[in-house]
Amino acid sequence: MTTAIRVAGLEKSFKELRVLRGVDLEVATGSIVALLGSNGAGKTTLVRILATLLKADAGTAVVGGFDVSGEPDRVRESISLTGQFAAVDEVLSGRENLVLVARLRHLDDPGGIADALLARFALTEAGGRPAATYSGGMRRRLDIAMSLIGDPPVIFLDEPTTGLDPQARLEVWQTVKDLASGGTTVLLTTQYLDEAEQLADRIAILHDGRIIQDGTLAELKQLLPPAEIEYVEKQPSLEDVFLALTDAGAGTRGESR
């Protein structure tokens, strides 16, 4: 097993506020790791350090074999970041956004790359429209599509489904699963427990500036006393009802494949 991301003793303070107090984390190549934590736990700070946007005060972080502070240029070649807010150019069309990123990654045939990604993310029809006219889910898909250009081996997704409706959320989940099955390493942050449960091979819980637990879902569940058997009436969740009524889960997922 090779390691795509290795973080040791990482510390970061903003003035008096000690956000990260010695974070240790290892992410295996090709796995999906969910970084779980409440608002303000420091998830975004950690991701920004790993994406070379922020310098740590202490500790080391190695991404794709390169030290983030020593060789940020090499790190940037092996990563891609999808931030909390969709980083798309609203004035440009979806296709132009993709071409822009392909050009900046110095790839041949930016137009071809753009068309292939539009098709893959079910955006071909919308490709010529300004991104400002896209729905939240479409914008997020475009955002992720932009992150995939150049096939970076490591992808950071910072709260990829925050603010999305349930069906857009399922689309993003499917995209992330597809990515990991193709060998991409994914580190995603989330505050939704079910998202971590659904997607992640391993879950790391960030609390008070440290990773307090790190393991598979099964390992984390073992931390609690064994389950007691209770009989409960199976009520559909509101999400089940919503998806059944709008028939969205099946419909849009099918279209995006």
Place this chain on the structure above:
Amino acid sequence: MTAHAFGDTAVLTGRSLRHILRSPDTIMTTAVTPIALMLLFTYVFGGAIDLGSEESYIDYMLPGILLITIASGVAYTAYRLFLDLQGGIFERFQSMPIARSSVLWAHVLTSLAANLVSVALVVGVALVMGFRTGASVAAWLAVLGILTLFTLALTWIAVIAGLSARTVDGASAFSYPLIFLPFISSAFVPTDTMPGPVAWFAQNQPVTAIVDTTRALFAGEPVGGDIWVALAWLVGILVVAYCVAIGRYRRRIN
């Protein structure tokens, strides 16, 4: 990575030029106020202003109007830079393997292109209103050079504003004093008509030297020592603004 600096800057400049082409109103708005001022001064105030010479008022006033055009145009540069920083797109660029400075240079070059178009629009209207010049090709090139330097100097000030602003309004507020500065200079009335301290300020502030030089170039007259004063101001402001902007930028991306 620096091998890509020019290519990356070109790609990003193409992006922001596209923004302007999609909303050409920014160029129109930039040109409308100076044109309105030109109409106002020519057809309302102009008759009452005694220049002490036979020179037509529009010929006298145009250099100052062009500086006002540029001073209001650079506000959009600060605005566009601020919007990039607010949205996620700036962080996306910063996390990509591109030349770090290309993001700023793209905005600067776009500002230059947009302002030259606005200036050309204003000169076009001035020609219709009766502006005439006997300037040689060399003199036109000199005017172009001065206006380019002026645009670059003000654009780097705009970059500082865009990088430091906390609100959209704050991003463009810096341009108001710049727009106002030509009014306290030789741009619209001879400075010797002003009371002592005001005249002293007017005679020693950069706009007067720039306006006098440009006016002489348009009139086909010798520029004298004014051009050196103007160039010294322009290069000085450009260098200081550039250094401050780059310093702010470095701090911002680290």
